[in-house]
Amino acid sequence: MKQRINYQKAAPGAFQAMLGLEKYVRQSGLEPALLELVKTRVSQINGCAYCLDMHTQDARAAGETEQRLYLLAAWRETGLYSERERAALAWAEAVTQLAGHGVPDAVYDEVRSQFEEKALVDLTLAIVAINGWNRLAVPFGVQAGSYRPRGEHASGARH
Template sequence: MEVRVNYMQTNPGAFQAMLKLEGFIKTSGLDAGLYELIKIRASQINGCAFCINMHTQEARKIGETEQRIYLLNAWREAPFFTDKERAVLELTEAVTRISEQGVPQDLYERVRAHVDEAEFVTIVMAINAINAWNRIAISTGMFPEQA
């Protein structure tokens, strides 16, 4: 496999814009573990091997369990996620697949039962950020490094 283009070198301004969004999210107060779950789940849906590899490693570094990582793509059937995580994972799926049915009002209300308006917006920005990173990685031909 070969990378198509090194976007960081080819267009550093675009890369810096993405880093600014990432910086906002990381300093927003959003739980780092929840952010990694968002990243992994969106990356699974989008089929971004580079990002799945990166974010499962990051999740482990901050203490996420192997069991929860392995079961993330089946979170509805796994009893290991909190009600807040479930609501956010469902929102992650809806935003990632937004053309299918948008974000239904009842889903918005389920998420809002766990977060205030500001955190809701931060979560939506986090979902959008990883979707953008996935699309960049896939479009430019990024792939995980071999161990």
């Protein structure tokens, strides 16, 4: 598929608003490694090749292991993830897949045992943001393969 619309150019104000949410999430105090795992898992669910490429590269650049990235889609089947990561991944999946069943109390209880209120709101905003990016990249055909990790202070479309 070729890129259908360059949403950054078509709606620069909306793009800047999305970047503002990303900036908030990055400065929220949540662990960068945890955020990359969540962004990668949500992008797997949504089938967003561009975001998968971006967030697996960013995770590797930040020291994430290949094994944990390879097994992320089956995180429940391995002991490679901490209790906090497991709670965040379960929350990310539930928030991403709301249709028809909402978020089960057991998932909420698990994530609340690992995250204080503000941190849980921040985690949820990170999930909202990556779902938004996925929903821009997939329908508009943003092409995977061109992303290269940059430093945290670089400008551009890093999300």
